[in-house]
Every structure is written in structure tokens, then in C-alpha cells.
Amino acid sequence: SxxxxxxxxxxxxxxxxxxxxxxxxxxxxxxxxxxxxxxxxxxxxxxxxDLWGKNHAALAQAVSQQKAAEAAAQETRLVLASSIASTYNQLATEYALHDIAQRTVNQRESLQRITADRVKTGLDTQIERNQSQGSSAEARAQLVQSEGQITLTRQQLGVLIGKGPDRGLQIAAPRMATLITPELPAQLPLNLLGRRPDIVAARWQVEAATRDIDVAKARFYPxxxxxxxxxxxxxxxxxxxxxxxxxxxxxxxxxxPIFEGGALRANLKGSYASYDMAVASYNQTLNEAYGDVARQITGIRSIDRQLPIRREALASSQRAYDLARERYRIGLTSQLVVLNAETALLGQQQALINLEASKRNQQIGLFKALGGGFDAQQAGLAIVTTAAPSSPAATKAR
Missing domain, CATH: 2.20.200.10 (Outer membrane efflux proteins (OEP))
Incomplete structure (x- = not known):
């Protein structure tokens, strides 16, 4: 004990x-x-x-180290939960891309039928028919590749949730349209960073290092x-x-202690050095947290500005494809024009889906950057302190 x-x-x-x-x-x-x-x-x-508080300080140090370990375990859980959410979002994205691939197959098969009719009427030759058949086969191959990637992601998700790869094959297919992506509030208070378990763990390490100094000082007394x-x-x-x-x-x-060859003084200096390292680690963790939150917010804001433009471009590409397909059907344009319009349309559809998926990943990253659902107070890991530690304070303590 x-x-x-x-x-x-x-x-x-x-x-x-x-x-x-x-x-x-x-x-x-x-x-x-x-x-x-x-x-x-x-x-x-x-x-x-324990007149000099050595044992009490050693107890406080052990408790602080235990709290730091518990907070580190919470950080691991948060990372795992974020990975599961990101993989689930990836699976939803792959299903959306799979739907596009399926529509592409349907469009290519419809184009193949139109080409066959044009060959019969003498508007096209066997060259256009072979091109249409080749593009249709390419679309089917991409559809099969998409299905294989979905299976791999499902297996990865099963492994992440700790149930084995086969468990991932039983998950219902997610749809991007059903995934809620709430907008950011106008302001995010930075005190939310105090909910991050890695910051809490680093703070408890500083507390443990402070108690270690008290233990080292008490060893000078009888x-x-x-x-x-x-x-x-x-x-x-x-x-x-x-x-x-x-x-x-x-x-x-x-x-x-009367003569100990400088061991006690060296031990005290080592405790001060450990404290400085703990403070530096805490400051670095805090700075990285600020940067992490800033990156996620900047990315989300940027995507929010891009989405309306992408939707406008998709609508234009859809109109161009519909017009090209109709003109091809009545013999006013070539098959190449239709395929080029379709390629542009597919590119816009995929770009919009990837952009929405990227925004959701940024939101998951922001959720993680702000500590997720971790609550230090509820977990019994809160530290009552008046000020954050800093290395100048450590130097002054010497």
C-alpha cells in the first residue's frame, strides 16, 4: 500500500x-x-x-503517478474511440463512392445501348461500339474494386472494436446522408483543453515531480x-x-545523515531536473493541444467555404452531362463528348463526397483535440491549483 x-x-x-x-x-x-x-x-x-513530511510527500507522489497513469489510459481510450469514428466515416465514404461507381456502371451500360442503336442506324461504327464496351467494362472493374475496399475497411473496423475482423462484416452499411455534422459554434472556449486526458496526465506528472522534490529535501533531516x-x-x-x-x-x-558523499544533494538536483522536464513536457503538450485545435478549426472553416462552390460545380457538370447524353442520343455529338462530360461529372461527385468526409474527419479530430467526452472531475483526476506550472518557478524554488 x-x-x-x-x-x-x-x-x-x-x-x-x-x-x-x-x-x-x-x-x-x-x-x-x-x-x-x-x-x-x-x-x-x-x-x-514523519516530522518533515517525507512519507506524506512520498504518498502524494505515488498518488500523482497513479493519477497520471489513469489519465494516460483515458487518452488511449480517446485515441481508440477517435480511430473507430474515423474508420466508420471512411466506411460511409466508401459506400458513397460505391454508389457513384454503381451509377457509373448503369450510365455506361445505358450509353452502350444507345451506341448499339446508333450503329444500327449508321450514325456510329464498330469503333464507337468497342469504345463503349470497354468503358462499361472499366466501370464494372472499378465497382468490384470498390467492393473489395469496403470489405477491408469493415474488417479493420471489426479489429478496432476488439471483436475480430469478421465482426466488422456484420455492421450495417452507414450512409453519409444519415451522419450528422453539426456546425461549429461561434466561439470555442480554450478552457475546454483542460478536459484533454493527455494534458491532465502531464499535469499530474508535474505534481508527482513536485512531491519528489519534497521527499528529496526531507531526506536532509533526521x-x-x-x-x-x-x-x-x-x-x-x-x-x-x-x-x-x-x-x-x-x-x-x-x-x-552526516556524511553521505554528496548523494543527498545530487538526488535533490536530480529531482529538480525531473521537475523541469515534467514542466517542459506539460508546456509542450499544452502547446501541441492549442495547435491541434487551431488546425482542426481552420480545416473545418476552409471546407465550409469550399462546399457551396463544389455543389455549384457539381450541378453544372450534371447539366452538361445530361445535355451531352441527349445530344448524343439524337446524333448531334460524338461519344467522346459524352464520356468527357461523364468524367467531369464523376470527378465533381467524388470531390464533393471526399470534401464532406474530410470535414467529418476534421470534426472528429476537433472532438478528440478538445478531450472528447473525458471529464477529469467525474473521473476523479481533477487537480485543484491556482496557476499552471512553469519552469521559472522551478528555478526560483532552488
């Missing part, structure tokens, strides 16, 4: 020893030169007076221990548990 040094210790000892006392030392006859059975039974009590012993010790009686065999001892013990 981490708090064991703060509590008294109680031990019980019992022994039976067969002794032969020498005749030439302090044991006079008839004891010297004879065998005796020594029987002992003692109850020992010990307690260290240790005072109280001890007591009560029991029975007998050589002569067969029954040791008698009043005449009773033994009692008690008293204080003081230990003061």
Missing part, C-alpha cells in the same frame, strides 16, 4: 533455539558447557514520526522512529509464558 509508511508496523516473532554455551566466555557454570533450550515469543511495534517490544524469553523454564520470563523494551531511535 502506498500509505503504509504513514502507519505503525506490528510484527510477531517466535523461535525455539538449542544452545550450547561455551565455558570460556561470560557464561559461568553450570550454564557454560551445557545445553539449553531458548524459547522466545515477541510482539514488535514500530512507528516513524528520521525519528519509535519502537517497542513485549514478549517472553526463557532458557530455564519449560513453559516460557510466565511472569518471570516477560521482556519489555521501548524507546526512540534517531538517524541523522
Amino acid at each position: 502506498k500509505g503504509a509508511p504513514l502507519l505503525p508496523t506490528v510484527t510477531a516473532d517466535a523461535s525455539f533455539t538449542r544452545n550450547l554455551f561455551p565455558e570460556t566466555t561470560i557464561y559461568p557454570p553450570p550454564y557454560g558447557g551445557s545445553w539449553y533450550n531458548e524459547k522466545k515469543a515477541f510482539l514488535n511495534l514500530g512507528y516513524e514520526l 528520521d525519528i522512529n519509535l519502537s517497542a517490544m513485549i514478549g517472553f524469553d526463557s532458557l530455564l523454564n519449560s513453559n516460557p509464558f510466565t511472569a518471570s520470563s516477560k521482556s519489555i523494551a521501548f524507546g526512540p531511535a534517531i538517524s541523522l
Whole structure:
């Protein structure tokens, strides 16, 4: 237990020893030169007076390290949850692209039928028919490739949720239209960063390093221990548990470091160095958190400005494709014009889907950057402090 040094210790000892006392030392006859059975039974009590707070600081250090480990575990859970959400978003994107691929196959097959009719009427030749058949086969190949990628993503999602790749094959197909993407609020308070488990973990590491300094300082002062012993010790009686065999001892013990070759001072300097490293790590984690949030917000704002433009471009490409297809049907344009219009339309459709998926990924990243659903207060990991740590404070403490 981490708090064991703060509590008294109680031990019980019992022994039976067969002794032969020498005749030439302090044991006079008839004891010297004879065998005796020594029987002992003692109850020992010990307690260290923690006058300088060393044990209390060591306990606080251990608790801080435990809290840091718990916060680090929460960070791992947050990373895993974000990975699952991102993979699910990827799966929804792949299904949307698969729908485009399926529509492309349908369009190419319809174009192939139109080409066959034009060949019969003499408007096209076998060259256009072969081109149409080739483009239709290419669309079907891309559709099969899309289905394979969906299967791989499903298996990856099953592994992430810890149920094995086969579990991912049982997940219902997500649709981008059903995934809610709420808009950003006008302002995001930066105090939300305090909910990030990695920042909480770094802060607890600073707290642990601070307590380690207290422990190192307390080692310069004397240790005072109280001890007591009560029991029975007998050589002569067969029954040791008698009043005449009773033994009692008690008293204080003081230990003061006088010369230790600079070990205590070196240990204190090492504790200060560890504190500076913990503070630097905390500051770096905090700065990276600021940058992470800024990147996600900037990306989301940029995509919000791009989306209306992409939708306008998609609508124009759709009109151009519909017009080219109709003109081709009535013999006013070539098949190449239709395929070029279709290629532009597909590019715009895919670009819009990828842009929406990218925005959702940015939102997932922002959710993670702000700590997700982690609540340090609810998890019992909140630190009551008046100010954030800084390395100048550490230097001043020396």
C-alpha cells in the first residue's frame, strides 16, 4: 500500500533455539558447557514520526503517478474511440463512392445501348461500339474494386472494436446522408483543453515531480522512529509464558545523515531536473493541444467555404452531362463528348463526397483535440491549483 509508511508496523516473532554455551566466555557454570533450550515469543511495534513530511510527500507522489497513469489510459481510450469514428466515416465514404461507381456502371451500360442503336442506324461504327464496351467494362472493374475496399475497411473496423475482423462484416452499411455534422459554434472556449486526458496526465506528472522534490529535501533531516517490544524469553523454564520470563523494551531511535558523499544533494538536483522536464513536457503538450485545435478549426472553416462552390460545380457538370447524353442520343455529338462530360461529372461527385468526409474527419479530430467526452472531475483526476506550472518557478524554488 502506498500509505503504509504513514502507519505503525506490528510484527510477531517466535523461535525455539538449542544452545550450547561455551565455558570460556561470560557464561559461568553450570550454564557454560551445557545445553539449553531458548524459547522466545515477541510482539514488535514500530512507528516513524514523519516530522518533515517525507512519507506524506512520498504518498502524494505515488498518488500523482497513479493519477497520471489513469489519465494516460483515458487518452488511449480517446485515441481508440477517435480511430473507430474515423474508420466508420471512411466506411460511409466508401459506400458513397460505391454508389457513384454503381451509377457509373448503369450510365455506361445505358450509353452502350444507345451506341448499339446508333450503329444500327449508321450514325456510329464498330469503333464507337468497342469504345463503349470497354468503358462499361472499366466501370464494372472499378465497382468490384470498390467492393473489395469496403470489405477491408469493415474488417479493420471489426479489429478496432476488439471483436475480430469478421465482426466488422456484420455492421450495417452507414450512409453519409444519415451522419450528422453539426456546425461549429461561434466561439470555442480554450478552457475546454483542460478536459484533454493527455494534458491532465502531464499535469499530474508535474505534481508527482513536485512531491519528489519534497521527499528529496526531507531526506536532509533526521528520521525519528519509535519502537517497542513485549514478549517472553526463557532458557530455564519449560513453559516460557510466565511472569518471570516477560521482556519489555521501548524507546526512540534517531538517524541523522552526516556524511553521505554528496548523494543527498545530487538526488535533490536530480529531482529538480525531473521537475523541469515534467514542466517542459506539460508546456509542450499544452502547446501541441492549442495547435491541434487551431488546425482542426481552420480545416473545418476552409471546407465550409469550399462546399457551396463544389455543389455549384457539381450541378453544372450534371447539366452538361445530361445535355451531352441527349445530344448524343439524337446524333448531334460524338461519344467522346459524352464520356468527357461523364468524367467531369464523376470527378465533381467524388470531390464533393471526399470534401464532406474530410470535414467529418476534421470534426472528429476537433472532438478528440478538445478531450472528447473525458471529464477529469467525474473521473476523479481533477487537480485543484491556482496557476499552471512553469519552469521559472522551478528555478526560483532552488
